[in-house]
Amino acid sequence: DAKTTQPTSMDCAEGRAANLPCNHSTISGNEYVYWYRQIHSQGPQYIIHGLKNNETNEMASLIITEDRKSSTLILPHATLRDTAVYYCIVRVANGNTGKLIFGQGTTLQVKP
Amino acid sequence: DGGITQSPKYLFRKEGQNVTLSCEQNLNHDAMYWYRQDPGQGLRLIYYSQIVNDFQKGDIAEGYSVSREKKESFPLTVTSAQKNPTAFYLCASSIGLGLNEQFFGPGTRLTVL
Numbered sequence: 001d002a003k004t005t006q007p008t009s010m011d012c013a014e015g016r017a018a019n020l021p022c023n024h025s026t027i028s029g030n031e032y033v034y035w036y037r038q039i040h041s042q043g044p045q046y047i048i049h050g051l052k053n054n055e056t057n058e059m060a061s062l063i064i065t066e067d068r069k070s071s072t073l074i075l076p077h078a079t080l081r082d083t084a085v086y087y088c089i090v091r092v093a094n095g096n097t098g099k100l101i102f103g104q105g106t107t108l109q110v111k112p
Numbered sequence: 113d114g115g116i117t118q119s120p121k122y123l124f125r126k127e128g129q130n131v132t133l134s135c136e137q138n139l140n141h142d143a144m145y146w147y148r149q150d151p152g153q154g155l156r157l158i159y160y161s162q163i164v165n166d167f168q169k170g171d172i173a174e175g176y177s178v179s180r181e182k183k184e185s186f187p188l189t190v191t192s193a194q195k196n197p198t199a200f201y202l203c204a205s206s207i208g209l210g211l212n213e214q215f216f217g218p219g220t221r222l223t224v225l
Binding site for chain 1: 116143145147152153154155157160168170171200202204206208209210211212213214215216217218219221
């Protein structure tokens with residue numbers, strides 16, 4: 001599975017959009033980009049995933065660059081409850097145990 | 113409500129004792145996983161199970177054992193052979209292996225004194 005690089009921490013004002021970047025320059029054609037988040041001392045929570053098209057759900061939007069070497073998770077209206085560590089993960093489609101390889105992630109602090 | 117439960121939330125044990133962590137799911141998922149998380153680190157896979165009566169070692173299986181006698185249950189035993197057992201343990205399940213979304217339990221924080 002390809003390695004990802006994320007900023008260690010970010011701040012965001014409550015009510016504003018939070019844009020969390022992720023670099024995955026070695027991503028292969030059959031690897032998907034997944035985002036999970038982990039609120040302190042809780043289990044991780046799935047947010048969204050995509051292959052090459054932009055994706056949106058009730059939680060967030062995922063923008064993947066055309067060359068697929070980077071992506072951005074967008075929380076459109078951040079709230080204090082969105083304060084968490086956000087993990088960007090790439091996963092291969094076939095022959096996969098399903099394990100999630102979490103890096104250091106980005107600690108997002110939403111401030112009032 | 114469907115979901116995954118882990119018990120207890122906090123667990124304390126003396127060094128040299130085996131301890132079993134519970135994980136139950138009512139999502140009718142075939143696949144289940146155990147991860148370990150150390151402070152400030154990501155998750156590492158201990159064991160996983162694709163189906164009842166089948167399980168496989170993950171990346172850090174030494175000192176751990178599991179069973180999968182029922183679809184909804186996947187208990188993890190931390191044995192005395194595990195050199196550094198103090199950690200946050202997370203159980204997850206998914207419809208199957210591969211790219212399926214994994215649902216996580218609330219975790220058990222194990223402290224070995």
